Amino acid sequence: MYSEKVMDHFQNPRNMGEIENASGVGTVGNAKCGDIMRIFLDIDKQGVIQDCKFKTFGCGAAVATSSMATELVKGKTIEEALQVTNRAVMEALDGLPPVKVHCSLLAEEAIHAALWDYAQKNHLEIQGLEAPKSDVSEEEVEEEY
Ligand code: FES
Secondary structure (H helix, E strand, O other), X not given: OOOHHHHHHHHOXXXXXXXXXXOEEEEEEOOOOOOEEEEEEEEOOOOEEEEEEEEEEOOHHHHHHHHHHHHHHOOOEHHHHHOOOHHHHXXXXXXXXXXXXXXXXXXXXXXXXXXXXXXXXXXXXXXXXXXXXXXXXXXXXXXXX
């Protein structure tokens, strides 16, 4: 059912953890399955993503997509990172079963939410970036767990 790459990223997730004093943090959740994903970005003065980490309370596909998403945005500029869509993450993982597509959407949304947080903190406008839809605040996360 799952590709070897999905299994690999699920069993050996890359970049799991958090970044202290991150340039941007994005937390998103899916109300239906209750899974939550948080992405931390370290962005340098040139707007290049130097580091990216994730924390995911979710299913195996959510862990695998978070892991792959962090790999894909590392070393990229903000504009390039915006191109890392859920489709790109799924392709890099050699696909996901249809019922698991929403898990990859969480990864795309979490990256966007982290970029949005970075933009807000630095008073920047990033073209093509919209306010996160399913961002859940720190307090809400704590209430749920
Ligand atoms: Fe919801 Fe995977 S089942 S993120």
